[in-house]
Amino acid sequence: MITVQNPILSGFYPDPSICAVGEDFYLVNSTFAYFPGVPIFHSKDLKNWEQIGHVLERPSQIPLEGCGHSQGIYAPTIRYHDGTFYMITTNVSGGGNFYVTAQDPKGPWSDPVWLGEEAPGIDPSLFFDEDGTCYYVGTRPNPEGVRYNGDWEIWVQELDLEKGCLTGESTKIWKGAMNGVIWPEGPHLYKKEGYYYLMIAEGGTGPDHSVTVARSRQIGGPYEGNPDNPILTHRHLGKNYPVVYVGHGDLVEAADGSWYMVMLASRREQGFTLMGRETFLAKVVWENGWPVVNPGIGKLEEHIELPMEEYPFEPKDTVYHFWQDRLPMDFVMLRNPAKNLYSLTERQGWLRLRLRTETLRDEASPAYLGVRQRHFSWQASALLDFCPEQEEEAAGLALVQSNGYHLRFEKVRNERGTPCIRIRRCENGADQKIAAAEVLDGVCVLRMVCHGLNVDFYYEQNGVKHCMARDVDIRPLSTEIAGGFTGCTVGMYASAEGAKSSGYADFGWFAYEGLSESV
Numbered sequence: 001m002i003t004v005q006n007p008i009l010s011g012f013y014p015d016p017s018i019c020a021v022g023e024d025f026y027l028v029n030s031t032f033a034y035f036p037g038v039p040i041f042h043s044k045d046l047k048n049w050e051q052i053g054h055v056l057e058r059p060s061q062i063p064l065e066g067c068g069h070s071q072g073i074y075a076p077t078i079r080y081h082d083g084t085f086y087m088i089t090t091n092v093s094g095g096g097n098f099y100v101t102a103q104d105p106k107g108p109w110s111d112p113v114w115l116g117e118e119a120p121g122i123d124p125s126l127f128f129d130e131d132g133t134c135y136y137v138g139t140r141p142n143p144e145g146v147r148y149n150g151d152w153e154i155w156v157q158e159l160d161l162e163k164g165c166l167t168g169e170s171t172k173i174w175k176g177a178m179n180g181v182i183w184p185e186g187p188h189l190y191k192k193e194g195y196y197y198l199m200i201a202e203g204g205t206g207p208d209h210s211v212t213v214a215r216s217r218q219i220g221g222p223y224e225g226n227p228d229n230p231i232l233t234h235r236h237l238g239k240n241y242p243v244v245y246v247g248h249g250d251l252v253e254a255a256d257g258s259w260y261m262v263m264l265a266s267r268r269e270q271g272f273t274l275m276g277r278e279t280f281l282a283k284v285v286w287e288n289g290w291p292v293v294n295p296g297i298g299k300l301e302e303h304i305e306l307p308m309e310e311y312p313f314e315p316k317d318t319v320y321h322f323w324q325d326r327l328p329m330d331f332v333m334l335r336n337p338a339k340n341l342y343s344l345t346e347r348q349g350w351l352r353l354r355l356r357t358e359t360l361r362d363e364a365s366p367a368y369l370g371v372r373q374r375h376f377s378w379q380a381s382a383l384l385d386f387c388p389e390q391e392e393e394a395a396g397l398a399l400v401q402s403n404g405y406h407l408r409f410e411k412v413r414n415e416r417g418t419p420c421i422r423i424r425r426c427e428n429g430a431d432q433k434i435a436a437a438e439v440l441d442g443v444c445v446l447r448m449v450c451h452g453l454n455v456d457f458y459y460e461q462n463g464v465k466h467c468m469a470r471d472v473d474i475r476p477l478s479t480e481i482a483g484g485f486t487g488c489t490v491g492m493y494a495s496a497e498g499a500k501s502s503g504y505a506d507f508g509w510f511a512y513e514g515l516s517e518s519v
Contacts, residue, residue, distance in 0.1 A: 004304045010278055011278060012278070012487030014030050016028070019080050022255060026042055026080075028077075030089070032072040033067050034334065045306070057109075061111060064091075067093035067363065069404075075122070075186055077188065085103070115159075123185045125187055133158060134158070136158070136159040173220065174198055184202045196217070196218070197213060197215045200213075202247075212225065212226065232298075243268075247264060275372075275488065331370065334366060336365055351492065351506070359495045367494040368492070379450065380448050383445055384444055387419070387441060393501060394408070397493065399489075402486060404427075405426060408424045420439055421439050422435065423468065434469060454470075455474055
């Protein structure tokens, strides 16, 4: 037996989808405006997950120019059939629904097969029937006319994989379990003991989120809803329950015949969500022909006992050095990065970020490389070598929820030409001055230390440490205030703030680590 702690993927890893191949599990998540897109993880025990790549790592696969922070790549589905892995998803910022394939889940993955206007809506999934026929299942606006916000439906249609297009007629198969249901989405089909099971999310990815299920003897229906729907939700547990927004599940059968569900949920700190929607795990048993989630409990647990042998991976680095010729897989950028956005070779052992005109406030591709916030309390730091030549040239650390809501800890040159370090918080697209201090030229260390909903700021030069600000409020970066579908990332940033510049900032290392609550 092993003990699994939820979430199994902490931080901004929403909309999980999972498949099993023998004794191996593979899991993917949505990424919205971040690049590379759709991280893929591998596990043998559902506890220890190792990222093995990104499904969408070439700009040709994932056009994101100008997309909003919560646009781009929506919920993916991963499936395996007859030696091939399939990942299907939606780019809501251009192109719509598409799938890619690979023989090896580590990649390379194919260029997209776009399904066009014949596949409207979002959240596509694939189902392979026993005879090998592939079906597309998705969610779309009510084709008879949307009567209210969230008036969508689930539909299915055969997918011709040889031609890369839908074939035959599309069929509405379910609307959802609740009367006046809103946002039936995230559909997945399974087959068990002669029944087709359709599992969906409904209620919207907020406080009323839930997982419901229906079944039919025929793939095209009619589908009968589980009389015990919803089979999983936390909406009845009150606004102060620490785990909220539970929904968007996917089922997987392990090699020993046991069943599990992965789903998204958010953890709150004093009523605020900074890490976005994370990936959780639950046990599933089948009773009277229906799936039951965490039987006898009916909600997500912090710890789960699984009848498996443990297969641990090497722990994540807390300090990232830049001697390799590739960035670590943890790092993400915003939208499609410019070819010369960064360099790992121009200064050996340093990461060089170029000062682009774009800023974090723009729906563009700023010079930003970050990792996901994965803890309530954490610290992030970097060794910065940067000499700004113009007043608005800036480089340093940033905590990013979106282009409209972020926090910057950056070195600049003030109006007198003196180097200084400043803190800026952007709320609803407008910068707010928090603090500033004049410093010396040369290398410095910047450090952000977060305790729940507040961040302390430190810098160090010539071995002398300085506290610049304490208890800076980051609640504006929460889902509850900023909105959207993403959690926070923290990383390295550089910009010429709208001006043209040939300058750059060098980073000798970057560190991120979780802290105990008592630190």
